[in-house]
Each structure stands twice: as C-alpha cells, then as structure tokens.
Amino acid sequence: MNEIVSIDRRKFIIGAATVGSGLAIGFSLPEGGPTVVRANDGSPELNAWVVIRPDDTVVIRMARSEMGQGTITGLAQLVVEELECDWSKITTEYPTPGQSLARNRVWKDFSTGGSRGIRTSHEYVRQGGAAARMMLVQAAANQWSVPVSECTVAKGVITHTSSGRTLRFGQVAEAAAKLEQPKEIPLKDPKDWKVIGQPIKRIDTLEKVTGKQVYGTDLKLPGMLNAAIRESPVFGGKVKSFDASKATGMKGVRKVVQVGDSAVAVVADTWWQAKSALDEVKIDFDDGGNAKVSSASIAKMLEEGLSADQAFVGNDNGDAKAALAGAAKKVEATYFYPFQNHAPMEPMNATARYTADKCEVWVPTQDGEASLAAVISASGLTAAQCDVHKINLGGGFGRRGAFQDYVVQAVQIAKQMPGTPIKLIWTREEDMRQGRFHPIMSCKLVGGFDANNNLTALHMRLSGQSILAAVRPAIVQQNKGMDPLVFQGLARGGEHGFGYTIPNLLIDHAMRNTHVPPGFWRGVNINQNCIFIECFMDELAQSVGQDELEFRRKLLDKHPKNLAVLNAVAEKIGWGKPPPQGRFYGLAHMKAFAAYVAAAAEISVSADGKKVKVHRIIAATDPIYAVNPAQIDRQVAGSFVYGLSALFQQACTVKDGCIVEENFDTYDSMRIAQMPKVESIIMPSGGSDPWGGVGEPTICVAAPAVINAYFKATGKRLRSVPLKDLDVSMV
Amino acid sequence: MAKLTINGRVHDLDVDPQTPLLWAIREQAGLTGTKYGCGIAQCGACTVHMGGEAVRSCTVFVEDAVGKEITTIEGLAQGATLTKVQQAWVDHDVPQCGYCQAGMIMAVSALLKAKPKPTDADIDEAITNICRCGTFQQVREAIHAAAKA
Structure with missing residues (x-):
C-alpha cells in the first residue's frame, strides 16, 4: 500500500465497508505450518473471507459491492450463520481486485449485477464462515487436548461442554490460522439457520444518516x-x-x-x-455519421422489424404461424418501450x-x-x-x-x-447524455383461439436493440447472431423461463441496433417483456370474456411456482370480489433472475383518464431462500419506485443523434406523494432450486399490473411507455 | 472571499460569491455530507437549512448565504446523540444507497420544525426529494415515528 492510501484510510475510515484498501497482505511462515496471511494490522486471516482480531472483532471481506441493495448485510449474515460469531462484533471490508488477482482470484467474482450479489456466492461465503469456525474450534480443542466433538460454539465463544472451559475466537485465532484448511466443509441444514432468514437491520446506516459515508464524489x-x-x-x-x-x-x-x-x-x-x-x-x-438519427428514424426501423422475415427464435413449440393462420379468432396488439437512463443519484x-x-x-x-x-x-x-x-x-x-x-x-x-x-x-447533464441506455423495443403480439375459446397459438415478435451485441459480442457470435438475453422472462426454461404453456408458440427477435449505446438497466429485458406478455395476457382473456386470473391459471398449470406467487397476490388483494368504489385491480407475474414474482395493483383514475393514483401494490416474491426479509421488503418497494417512474415518466428521446433529456426536469422520478403502499409477501419455497435474486425481479411486475388496472378503470389499453406521452400521469 | 456561518462555525472561504452554496460547503468548507444530484433544484440531495428554512443549496449563491445561519447534515447530531429524525431513520432502517438521505433528512427536519405532527398530505406537499433507490415507504414511516418521539 502506498502513502496516499494510508493517509486516506486515517482520514476516512469510518466503520463498515468504507473506502476499501485495508488489506495490505503480509505473510509470516510459522515453523511446520501453513503460511499465515495477515491483515495490515497484523490480525490473522482464517481464510479469504474471515479475519479475526485479538479483541474478537470479526472482519468479513466481501467482493460484491454495496450500492443500497443491502448485499453486504446479507453476505455478512451468511458468513456469521456458519461462523457462529457475535453479530455485534463484525465489520466488513472490500478486498481490492488487484489483491484478489494476485491471490489467484481467491475472492472469485466481483460483479454485482444481475441480482447475483447473494444468489451466486451464498455457497462459498457460507463455506468461508464454516471453515473458519472449524479451525477455531479445532484450535481450542488442541489447546485443551480434547476431541472437537466435545466442544460447542456460539456467539464467538467455544465451550468444552463437560469441563465448562471457554475460549473466545480472538484468543484462538492465531493458533487456528496455522492449521490446515479443512477439506470437507459441511454446511448447516437451512432448518437450523438462526441468522439467515432474520430481518436484521443494515450494518451501514449510521454513516448514511450523519453524512459521514464517503462516496466517490x-x-x-x-x-x-x-x-x-x-x-x-x-x-x-x-x-x-x-x-x-x-x-x-x-x-x-x-x-x-x-x-x-x-x-x-x-x-x-x-x-x-x-x-x-x-x-x-x-x-x-x-x-x-449519426447526427441525423432521431427517435422517429429509430421508430421506423423498429416498425420494419415487427414484420421482417428474418428473426432470431428464442422460444418456440408447435407451429405458431400455421396455428394462427387457422385460428377461429385472432387478437393482435403492438407495444413499445423506450430508451431510459439509470440516473443514479450519484453521477x-x-x-x-x-x-x-x-x-x-x-x-x-x-x-x-x-x-x-x-x-x-x-x-x-x-x-x-x-x-x-x-x-x-x-x-x-x-x-x-x-x-x-x-x-x-x-x-x-x-x-x-x-x-x-x-x-x-460528471455533471447530471453529462450523466444523462452519456448513459448506457435501457434498450428500446417494440413488440407485436398475435394470439389465436380455437372455436371453443382455447388459446392455441401465440407469436411474440420483438423488434429492437440488443444489449449483448454492443457489450458482449462474443456471446452473440456464439449464438449465431442471436442475443439470448433479449428473451429474459420469455426463455425456454432456466432462470428467466417462460411460465405459460401454449400449444403453438413462437417468440422471436428482429435485432435492430441503434447508435445509442445500450446497457443493463435494473431488471434489464424483463421490464419490457413483462409489460408485453402480461398486458397481452389480459387482452387475450378479455377478448374471450374470461377472468384474467383464471385465464392465466389454466396456462400455468405446469409451473406451480409461477402460479403460487400469482395466487398469493390475487388472494391478498381479494381478486374476484368487487373492489372498493372507484378502485380497480390489475395483475402481473414473471419468473426472473431465478425468482418468481407477482404483483396486484389497486388504482383509481380521474374521470378524464389523465390522472392515475396507484394506491397499493401487493407484491409476492419467491427467491427460493430469503436471507433477510426486511431488506427484501425494501428492495421490492424500491423496485416499484424505479419501475413506476419508468412506466409513467421516463424516456430518453433522440434528436440530431443526441439524447434530448438532460436532467430531472425533463426526466422525472417518482416523489413520496406518488408512492403506493407496498405490501410484500415473501414466500421462499426452499428446496434444491437455484437461489433467486431480489434486487431486480419485482421491478417488472408493477408496470403491467398498473396498466391492466387502468384498462379495468377506463376500457382503454395503454401500449406505449412512458404514459406521460399518452397524457396519463401518476399523482 | 466570503464569511459563511455553517453549523455554528464561521468559515472564511476563498470562494467566488457567485459560486453555488452547495459547492462552497463541499469544496471550501469541506463538508461533503451535502450532495450534488442535479444542480437545478430538482432532486433535493443538496438540501441544507439557511436561516432555519430548507433550501436547495445548488441554486443559492454564496453571496446570498452570507450572514445567515447555515446547517448541514453534519450539524444535526450533537456528538454521538442523533436528532430524533436521524434516530427514526436508524430505527426504521431507511437508507438504501444513502446518497439522497442527507438532503431528505434536512428537508424532513425543517418540515417537523414547521409542523411537528405532519399528516400524510403535509408530507406529500413538503417532501419532494428524489430517491432513486425508492425508500419512500420507510421515509414516511420514519417521519411519523420522529413526530411521535
């Protein structure tokens, strides 16, 4: 570590996970034992995740980033669960990627996106906690010359059961660090969890309410x-x-x-x-060559894609085109989703x-x-x-x-x-002009029914921008030109699998890339896909006079977890019973980032149809395992602020090749007055399915639930985002 | 040069009088709890108190702040003792990324001074700060809790 960093640390270190750089790594070679790796205060490292100081402070290192989503608190819970240390004695630290690289990427993936912070690292961070605990208990047992099986451990204290002798983690950390890393690291059965699953408060709040947290700016x-x-x-x-x-x-x-x-x-x-x-x-x-590009020229290109011959097939079964040609009844609609900027508060x-x-x-x-x-x-x-x-x-x-x-x-x-x-x-204006924008997309949907009003065919044609073509062209090349990410929520199985079973299905994408650089925007492609499919499901149900929930239920019978979240929100809002006077309900659901999510919205609309009040949203989420329900609840409510701001207020338009909207005056964001009451249902189904994410999935269900409720209120179907361009605003 | 009174301390600052108060607070006085979000008084991340009123410091010139009592987020807590608004924020686990929260807390503190028991309608009218993480549900709970404290 150079001088600048150490000066910086003295000045700014203010508690958990602040300016990372405290991991100057020193090595000492005890006789006959493995190398002890030390933090720069000399405290021994049990493994990459856990350092224990003599005063029993447990330093948990984590590679993923905290950006408000609560990941460092959740990751700490995972480590503490297995380590059996005292929650009040933990602190967290970021290793640098350079340090990780120098140690053969010991901290593995640093990427904090795709709602992966917890779901793709839970196993190895829990193992980090468990391995450290095993070494600490072994060291204590060695000191007492007793078998490990006679020792118990809780809250950072190891007890020899029969004699009642105790040792604290800080007392045996040095000896433990000299032991071999265990080869077999069994993890607790989820039913024995005491820390995971608890609605523990975030560990980084005090700095944020006193103005002491140091941000990049x-x-x-x-x-x-x-x-x-x-x-x-x-x-x-x-x-x-x-x-x-x-x-x-x-x-x-x-x-x-x-x-x-x-x-x-x-x-x-x-x-x-x-x-x-x-x-x-x-x-x-x-x-x-791009100065002539405008929103109108891009819209024209997307429109052409809706009926183009060439398109990449992301999901299909049966013969949708033939089935549609022979359908007794057809329903057709075209939807649109614009470019949007992330606009985080910190430029x-x-x-x-x-x-x-x-x-x-x-x-x-x-x-x-x-x-x-x-x-x-x-x-x-x-x-x-x-x-x-x-x-x-x-x-x-x-x-x-x-x-x-x-x-x-x-x-x-x-x-x-x-x-x-x-x-x-960057200025806010620079930030707005130089975004990596939510991809622009149009979608034409055609559904076909047989004479008995059974849905027999669905064709979804997406036309618009690919993120991966711009950002990960190698993946697109491997897929012979197709961007598989475009089909999030519509895919053939997997973490973004399509939930509906339709005998003849075709979901394809006419890739129409623009000069506007696209990016991964919270939720990524589920934002538009959920609006397209979940609004159209309502359109299909209504076209044959069926209840929107019942219509979905029939098509979801092979996907019980999809059905379960949808049923949960429908039941809680009282679907099927008359809403209060002047209130209207709408539903939507999706599988995204390996989680199952659904929303039921309750809205009212002014007589002229121009003002929408979103009173409440019931949101169900099944992330398979729920590490911290309080933080999941906050992610769900927050995702609706982001998602409803996008639905009603936000579009980045293009004129003379540039983005027109340069600040929050033209790119508005929801205020507290517009915030609906969010009631979340967290219903982890457990079992052996891969863990689901929570930062992003629910973002996509608010918009279609609100649009569907708006139709119930007005009989008018909104098919283009943002709604402000249709003269519909959120109050 | 300008003489600004921030959190009860007089600062002699080498700053152009046309500089926005926000940047004098952050760069000359060195108090970085007050945040830049938009620069056009839209988001409220830069909210401070001037003469007891909440203002968006990105659009107040230094020359207009001379002689007035300015309070920033750093001036709220007395040592380790948080104000009741800050304490409610901790109790209700309000912040997510936290970047907007200093401005939010300053706006709420001014509201509670003017209206110690605000209704939801009062909150809707007075609190217009942007929070992109979407903490509003907890913000509302915490305001009511602070009002009761």
Whole structure:
C-alpha cells in the first residue's frame, strides 16, 4: 500500500465497508505450518473471507459491492450463520481486485449485477464462515487436548461442554490460522439457520444518516485536483478541435485536456471551477455519421422489424404461424418501450492517480474487476502495477458494472498530469447524455383461439436493440447472431423461463441496433417483456370474456411456482370480489433472475383518464431462500419506485443523434406523494432450486399490473411507455 | 472571499460569491455530507437549512448565504446523540444507497420544525426529494415515528 492510501484510510475510515484498501497482505511462515496471511494490522486471516482480531472483532471481506441493495448485510449474515460469531462484533471490508488477482482470484467474482450479489456466492461465503469456525474450534480443542466433538460454539465463544472451559475466537485465532484448511466443509441444514432468514437491520446506516459515508464524489486525496468533462453528445462523435483560451485564464484552472478522441476535460482546484471553465471551452465535434438519427428514424426501423422475415427464435413449440393462420379468432396488439437512463443519484465519477509505474483508481463500481481491467487498459501498465479501491455506490442499477467509461476517462486525464490524483465527476447533464441506455423495443403480439375459446397459438415478435451485441459480442457470435438475453422472462426454461404453456408458440427477435449505446438497466429485458406478455395476457382473456386470473391459471398449470406467487397476490388483494368504489385491480407475474414474482395493483383514475393514483401494490416474491426479509421488503418497494417512474415518466428521446433529456426536469422520478403502499409477501419455497435474486425481479411486475388496472378503470389499453406521452400521469 | 456561518462555525472561504452554496460547503468548507444530484433544484440531495428554512443549496449563491445561519447534515447530531429524525431513520432502517438521505433528512427536519405532527398530505406537499433507490415507504414511516418521539 502506498502513502496516499494510508493517509486516506486515517482520514476516512469510518466503520463498515468504507473506502476499501485495508488489506495490505503480509505473510509470516510459522515453523511446520501453513503460511499465515495477515491483515495490515497484523490480525490473522482464517481464510479469504474471515479475519479475526485479538479483541474478537470479526472482519468479513466481501467482493460484491454495496450500492443500497443491502448485499453486504446479507453476505455478512451468511458468513456469521456458519461462523457462529457475535453479530455485534463484525465489520466488513472490500478486498481490492488487484489483491484478489494476485491471490489467484481467491475472492472469485466481483460483479454485482444481475441480482447475483447473494444468489451466486451464498455457497462459498457460507463455506468461508464454516471453515473458519472449524479451525477455531479445532484450535481450542488442541489447546485443551480434547476431541472437537466435545466442544460447542456460539456467539464467538467455544465451550468444552463437560469441563465448562471457554475460549473466545480472538484468543484462538492465531493458533487456528496455522492449521490446515479443512477439506470437507459441511454446511448447516437451512432448518437450523438462526441468522439467515432474520430481518436484521443494515450494518451501514449510521454513516448514511450523519453524512459521514464517503462516496466517490466525496473522496479527498492529498494534492488532488478536480475534473469536469464533456464528451461528444452524438454517440460516436469525435473532437475536431477545441478553444480553451477563455477557460485557461479562469481562477483555479490548471489544465484543459483532450480525453481520448471524443472528450475534453478541465482540471482545476475545485470541481465547480472546473465545471464553470468547461462551460467556456468551445469544442468543435465531428458528429460522424449519426447526427441525423432521431427517435422517429429509430421508430421506423423498429416498425420494419415487427414484420421482417428474418428473426432470431428464442422460444418456440408447435407451429405458431400455421396455428394462427387457422385460428377461429385472432387478437393482435403492438407495444413499445423506450430508451431510459439509470440516473443514479450519484453521477458517474472516478479518481485516478497515475505515475510511470503505478496507476490506482478509487471508484464506486459494481464490478471491481471490470474497473481494474479498464485501468490496466487505459494506463498501459501491467496488472501488477494497477489497482482499484472500491467505494460504496450512490446507486448503480447496472450503470456502474460492465461500463467503466468514466474510469477510462479519469485515467486518461491523470496520465496527462502524472503523480496528481484527479477526481473526475460528471455533471447530471453529462450523466444523462452519456448513459448506457435501457434498450428500446417494440413488440407485436398475435394470439389465436380455437372455436371453443382455447388459446392455441401465440407469436411474440420483438423488434429492437440488443444489449449483448454492443457489450458482449462474443456471446452473440456464439449464438449465431442471436442475443439470448433479449428473451429474459420469455426463455425456454432456466432462470428467466417462460411460465405459460401454449400449444403453438413462437417468440422471436428482429435485432435492430441503434447508435445509442445500450446497457443493463435494473431488471434489464424483463421490464419490457413483462409489460408485453402480461398486458397481452389480459387482452387475450378479455377478448374471450374470461377472468384474467383464471385465464392465466389454466396456462400455468405446469409451473406451480409461477402460479403460487400469482395466487398469493390475487388472494391478498381479494381478486374476484368487487373492489372498493372507484378502485380497480390489475395483475402481473414473471419468473426472473431465478425468482418468481407477482404483483396486484389497486388504482383509481380521474374521470378524464389523465390522472392515475396507484394506491397499493401487493407484491409476492419467491427467491427460493430469503436471507433477510426486511431488506427484501425494501428492495421490492424500491423496485416499484424505479419501475413506476419508468412506466409513467421516463424516456430518453433522440434528436440530431443526441439524447434530448438532460436532467430531472425533463426526466422525472417518482416523489413520496406518488408512492403506493407496498405490501410484500415473501414466500421462499426452499428446496434444491437455484437461489433467486431480489434486487431486480419485482421491478417488472408493477408496470403491467398498473396498466391492466387502468384498462379495468377506463376500457382503454395503454401500449406505449412512458404514459406521460399518452397524457396519463401518476399523482 | 466570503464569511459563511455553517453549523455554528464561521468559515472564511476563498470562494467566488457567485459560486453555488452547495459547492462552497463541499469544496471550501469541506463538508461533503451535502450532495450534488442535479444542480437545478430538482432532486433535493443538496438540501441544507439557511436561516432555519430548507433550501436547495445548488441554486443559492454564496453571496446570498452570507450572514445567515447555515446547517448541514453534519450539524444535526450533537456528538454521538442523533436528532430524533436521524434516530427514526436508524430505527426504521431507511437508507438504501444513502446518497439522497442527507438532503431528505434536512428537508424532513425543517418540515417537523414547521409542523411537528405532519399528516400524510403535509408530507406529500413538503417532501419532494428524489430517491432513486425508492425508500419512500420507510421515509414516511420514519417521519411519523420522529413526530411521535
């Protein structure tokens, strides 16, 4: 660890999981035993996940990032469950991705997206806790010269049952660290869990209510300067030239630099000076070939895709086209979903310090390893010369994982001022212009019935943007040009499997990519897919005069977990009974990120149909296992704020190749007055199914449930997002 | 140069008087609990108290804050003793990412000063901060709890 980091730690370390970098790794070689790895305060490491200090403090290290979703609290619960330590004595720490790399990726995946924070790491972090406990108990048993089987352990204290002797974790940690790692690490039966499944409060709240949590934008390093940046607003455009003559004379300004081939930044003593000077830099951009693209031209391209001959098939059975041709009755509808920006409250930022032989970056990131890769590539240094210090995020929602453009920029600026730490913060306007946008998508659905009003065929034709074609082209290549992620919630089985059984089914995608860079936006492709399928299910049911719930039930009989969440919300809202006067109900469900979710919305609508009040949403979620119901409850309620803001208020439109909406005045977000009462039902089904996620799945069910309720209220079917463009607003 | 009174302390700051108060608080006074979210008084992440009233400090010039008592999130707790709003936030486990919460707490603290027992309608009218994580359900619970405390 270099000087900057240690100064930074002294200044800023403020409790759990703050500015990571406390893991200077030292090694000592005790005689005859394995290597003891030590934290930089000298405390022994039991394994990568667990360090125990002499005062019994348990330091739990975790590779996943905290961005509000509660993951570090949940992960700590998983470790503590098996470790049997005292919850009040834990603290958490982020290892750096460089440290992980140097230790053969001992912390495994850093990526915190796809609702994977807990569900894909629960097994190895629990094993980390269990292995540490086994070594601690063994060390105590060795000290007493008794068999391990005579010892019990609870709350960080090991007891020799017959003699009543006790040892605390802190007393045996040193000896335990010298033992061999156990080879067999049995985990508890879920029925014996005491910590997992409890609605424990988050471990990182105090700093957040006192203003002490250090976010990326708050970082201070000795000698640090601040940067503001403007990139070509037309995606793909380049800097032709820029005139900095006015800016360079302004107070505090140190340097005006070109960043890559597409941006200009001002470096100044303070960020406000940098931003003010940047406003005075005249930049001449070469817009490239994209300056003529508009929302209208994109809409035309998508419309063509709806009936194009070529499309990638994501799910099919039977012969949908033939069955539709011979159907006694056909129903058809076309839906639309726009580009949207993540707009986390904290704008993109990164702080970089570059010298000829070292480059370090401090960044709020959903994927420390992706950030590290960006630092290595932008600095031109080796992996061993680079590292990334993770900072808790002021929101991520998918913007800060796969995309590290701001990290690259910070390094590119820092390279032009070697030795000086540079903190780059985007303006909100830059953040809105340079998003990695929710993909734009249209969908034409055609359903066919036989003479007895049985649904015999469904064709869903998606037309629009692929995220993977832009972000993971290798996956698209492996799939012969198809983006399998487009079919989230509509896929042939798997964690995003389609729940309905329809004799003749065709779900296909005409890939229509634009110059607007797409990204993984909380929920990713389930947002539009759930609106398309769950609104159309209501349309189909209504076209044959059937109850919307009963209609779904028949088609879900092969998927009991889908059915269970749908039944749970229907029962709780009182589906089938008349709603209170002036209130209307709507339903939706989906399987997403291996979880099963459903929503029932209760709304009222003004007489002119223009104002919608969403009174409450009943939400059911089956994540298979529920680590912390209180935090799941918050994720569910929060996901509806994100999802309903998107439904009613948000679209990024394109004019002259640029994004039009530049701030919250034109890209609104729900306020407390609009917040429905959310009642969540958490119904983990357990068993051997893969664990489901909770950060994203429910986001998709609010919108179709509300649209379906709106039809009940008005008889008008809303098929285009955002609803503000249809003159329908949320009150 | 400007003389600003923040959390009861007078700061002599080397700052252009046309600088937004937000950035003087963050960069000159070094109090980073107050956050930048939008710069156009839409989101409320930068809410502080000026003369006892909640203001969005991104659109207040330093020159207009001179001579007024400014309170930021760092000025609420007395040592380890939280205000009842902060305590309600802890008790109700309100923050998610937390970035908007300083502004939210400042807005709520001003509301409770003006209306010690706010109704839901009062809350809806007065609290217009954006929270992208969507903590509103817990925010409302915590406001009522703080009002009762």
